[in-house]
Amino acid sequence: MSEIGLKLAQEKMAAAGIHPLAIDVFTYYNRQLEEGVSGFIPEDSIEPLLDPSMLSDTAVSEEDAAAALEKTVIIKLNGGLGTSMGMDKAKSLLLVRKGKSFLDIIVDQVRHTRAAYRIQLPLLFMNSFRTHEETLAALAPYGDLAVAGLDLDFIQNQEPKLKADDLTPISWPADPSLEWCPPGHGDLYTALTTSGMLDRLLSLGYRYASVSNSDNLGAAPDATIAGWFATTGAPYAAEICRRTAADRKGGHLAIRKSDRRLILRDTAQTPKEEMHYFTDEFRHPFFHTNNLWFDLEALDRTLRERKSVLGLPLIKNEKTVDPADPSAPKVIQIETAMGAAIEVFEGATAVGVGRDRFLPVKTTNDLLVLRSDAYDLEADGRLSKVADPTPVVDLDDRYYKIISDFDHRFPAGAPSLKEARYLDVNGDWTFEAGVRVIGEVTLEDRGAPQIIAAGSTLSDQTDAAIGQRP
Numbered sequence: 001m002s003e004i005g006l007k008l009a010q011e012k013m014a015a016a017g018i019h020p021l022a023i024d025v026f027t028y029y030n031r032q033l034e035e036g037v038s039g040f041i042p043e044d045s046i047e048p049l050l051d052p053s054m055l056s057d058t059a060v061s062e063e064d065a066a067a068a069l070e071k072t073v074i075i076k077l078n079g080g081l082g083t084s085m086g087m088d089k090a091k092s093l094l095l096v097r098k099g100k101s102f103l104d105i106i107v108d109q110v111r112h113t114r115a116a117y118r119i120q121l122p123l124l125f126m127n128s129f130r131t132h133e134e135t136l137a138a139l140a141p142y143g144d145l146a147v148a149g150l151d152l153d154f155i156q157n158q159e160p161k162l163k164a165d166d167l168t169p170i171s172w173p174a175d176p177s178l179e180w181c182p183p184g185h186g187d188l189y190t191a192l193t194t195s196g197m198l199d200r201l202l203s204l205g206y207r208y209a210s211v212s213n214s215d216n217l218g219a220a221p222d223a224t225i226a227g228w229f230a231t232t233g234a235p236y237a238a239e240i241c242r243r244t245a246a247d248r249k250g251g252h253l254a255i256r257k258s259d260r261r262l263i264l265r266d267t268a269q270t271p272k273e274e275m276h277y278f279t280d281e282f283r284h285p286f287f288h289t290n291n292l293w294f295d296l297e298a299l300d301r302t303l304r305e306r307k308s309v310l311g312l313p314l315i316k317n318e319k320t321v322d323p324a325d326p327s328a329p330k331v332i333q334i335e336t337a338m339g340a341a342i343e344v345f346e347g348a349t350a351v352g353v354g355r356d357r358f359l360p361v362k363t364t365n366d367l368l369v370l371r372s373d374a375y376d377l378e379a380d381g382r383l384s385k386v387a388d389p390t391p392v393v394d395l396d397d398r399y400y401k402i403i404s405d406f407d408h409r410f411p412a413g414a415p416s417l418k419e420a421r422y423l424d425v426n427g428d429w430t431f432e433a434g435v436r437v438i439g440e441v442t443l444e445d446r447g448a449p450q451i452i453a454a455g456s457t458l459s460d461q462t463d464a465a466i467g468q469r470p
């Protein structure tokens with residue numbers, strides 16, 4: 001049945017107008033799936049990365065930094081819908097601070113950098129078929145944003161979801177769009193080729209790409225890192241941060257014993273019985289930020305040598321055809337991670353950066369901190385930390401996981417968190433305006449909706465008066 005399934009998938013992709021190169025890449029990974037390739041990276045096959053180069057120890061002249069940034073293009077991964085927060089549109093449209101969305105703040109960062117260095121600095125978004133139109137509509141007011149000869153986005157490829165039992169493409173007449181999925185952000189390299197964007201960038205004289213997620217506002221354009229990357233001569237580099245206990249789930253780089261190359265290992269690539277190694281922040285002390293740099297010429301050369309198939313490690317993602325319906329038929333999505341390309345390029349490297357380069361919003365917990373006064377939004381679009389350490393927030397999923405529920409319970413915006421260390425909310429609590437959190441605060445579930453009255457101060461000395469209006 002597997003060969004029949006592959007043929008049906010290839011025909012479905014061709015009928016949908018998917019680029020032949022993208023079909024070739026899908027075919028490569030489909031065959032791996034059929035062969036039972038797990039993509040697992042056992043602990044005994046790797047060594048921890050313990051002593052990477054640190055940006056803070058690097059000397060880059062202003063001239064080298066400016067020259068490298070002038071040849072750099074900023075690429076933001078923007079295909080996500082924020083479904084984990086109950087969204088059905090691009091997560092980057094979510095409001096973050098002062099009425100500005102992720103997109104607005106990214107534009108501010110790029111515009112400021114352009115003005116500071118008097119360069120064009122292209123900004124490109126890799127959209128999915130679900131985020132393309134609404135993203136461009138949101139960017140339409142920025143009439144001067146596009147650089148001559150370049151569009152503002154290119155579209156990630158799509159592939160059929162496969163039935164878990166026989167690997168044939170699933171049919172879902174209730175919503176045919178759910179029959180398709182993006183191939184993970186490892187499709188970045190294929191999409192740059194199939195869209196023609198890579199050729200255009202090279203023809204316009206651009207040499208380097210700085211890539212990050214659109215929900216990570218810490219990854220602003222950075223001339224120092226651009227200068228460092230250019231002077232290394234490396235074809236590829238990853239930004240990494242020192243791990244804390246809060247980073248145990250994040251992927252990390254390691255050294256493969258067989259060839260001494262740097263590789264990326266994610267949760268899905270770790271055998272369950274070895275997860276204690278994966279989550280040990282002392283054994284693997286640095287995590288992967290998903291901020292990448294690569295040489296466009298090296299990428300073009302490597303893609304041509306490999307006939308557009310980089311051969312990144314397979315990620316077998318098991319879901320339901322309708323992500324919102326756990327009772328829907330089970331499917332397999334074939335994916336790859338863009339950070340895994342580090343193992344493809346000989347001479348690839350990594351650099352340790354400050355935590356300010358990593359401010360992702362994956363949950364409403366993250367969003368509340370970012371919306372609060374724990375950070376200041378500067379005129380250049382950068383977020384500067386006010387609270388030290390950054391407060392940890394843990395909101396009850398039953399009432400705060402979905403963005404509409406979350407907003408309903410913070411109608412006046414986020415409470416003050418700049419003096420907080422920890423906020424643990426259990427149960428259904430609504431925060432009125434001007435609430436201040438100090439130190440470590442836990443709100444217990446009282447079995448009925450509660451209100452934190454306007455102007456309240458919460459601390460570890462808070463008593464039963466919480467929830468009552470003064």
